[in-house]
Amino acid sequence: MSRRIEKFVPILERDVRGYVCGPTPYDSMHVGHARTYSFFDTFVKFLRYIGYNVTLVINFTDIDDKIINRAREEFGSEAYIRWREIPERYIREFFEICEKLNIGRADHYPKVTEHIDDMIASIRTLISRGYAYVAPDGSVYFEIEKVPEYGKLSGQDISKLMAGARVEPEPGKKNPLDFALWKSWKPGEPWWSTPWCPGRPGWHLECVVMASKYLGVPFDFHGGGLDLVFPHHENELAIGYALYGSYELARYWIHVGLVTIHGEKMSKSLKNIIPVHEVLKRYDGEVLRLYYSMTHYRKPLDFSYEGLSDAEQLLRTLYAACDYLRELYREARDEAGPEDPRVVEDVRKVEESFLLALADDMDTPRAVSELISLARMVTSKLIYMPEKISKDTVSHALHVLISLGNILGVLTKTTIDETLFNIIELTIEVRQRLRRQRNFELADYIREELSRQGVIVTDTRVRTYWTLDRFRQST
């Protein structure tokens, strides 16, 4: 609320409650939406990693102008009865994409249509306290001038907003900036009955109602895309003030930077929207996750497929380190070796730096570089000294690598089927014998064929290591 970065201190000692403005499910999720949810997933996983209990709520605004319009486009005159198919479809897609991006489940996914009664009750309160009024057509508007601090979050000045407002003055509004809590019914639209008029809920109110219902007020953090700062979050705060007497609602407001394409914002009119499912045709969900992590969340992200390829390359390196460690494990000593203390210490340092980077305003790019340094440590040092370190140390390093990666939503595919693993090992062993016999023709043939199957073989002076290319299909 200070419009600065602040130290994050939960209201309750070990419990953190957060709310993220979810999608209005009227169209496919695009790479901008996914960035936001990916970020909050990493944020929540980080908090949990360092010991907090987190309760996360993500809502669905499943009734809205955009949904009605979409339904009309698709169903024509049947829109009135079939409109619900739209949110259903895109909510399903939302969950499918979350799964592919390793975005963990929130604790609650409230829908507006399931909280109409709660919203009506809140509107009643707002009217009785004088913060809202009923327009001639029955619509209910929130009167922003009743909230002295209106504009604080977004740094807006009401008088200036009014001067520059491009809002078409709606007939029943006292002030063009007043916003609808309840919209009166128009022909062909879905409606719910209220004391004022049949109609449907306006935007903004639902988040306050649902957040307070599932989290209580104030809760710890409230997030969303940067474009929600004004008017959405400003209006939520105004409602929160009217309802709870404090212009706070949430302790911390976290806004994720927008995604641009060639420097420009994605928009329908520019036809440059990139849906996530489009990206997922070419790249694994983890690649997208890593790509997001490579830019700080508050910065704009200029989306490019080249960047994704970079990220994919990096992911391969990380997976290679995991695979090498798994092989290394088989050769490592049972009891502690001479290099163990140093390796353990190095791993500890990386873990510490990684967590410090995240603790510093979620600096995921720095965290990624720490992860890389851990992988490099494996590929440059560890694989050359299996006889000097213990199995415990190796498995610890692997465990750290994977769990840190998991915070960023990557390295979830590290296990390899045991039979497959053994067959590969066997093939490699055969190739080794051929090499010793200097039968390079056949050895190279095996290497090539393995590569065709996605098994990348690397000969080092100590032994031969291999890694599974998990992203083979994408190029």
Place this chain on the structure above:
RNA sequence: GCCGGGGUGGCCGAGCGGUCUAAGGCGGCGGGCUGCAGACCCGUUAUUUCCCGGGUUCGAAUCCCGGCCCCGGCUCCA
């Protein structure tokens, strides 16, 4: 017009008063390892420099002032 956010190497992208002769990645270059190869390893790749001009400071990419440029919000938007 008002309100935000940015401008760092060939590209992406950290750093936000001293450890910056600026992390990390990609790309380039050189080398190593190897029978060869490599999606392997090592080194190198911003050195009157961090958009420009002033200022504060013992010291600035980092703070202040003034410009320039880009993007976004003020109407639906993650």
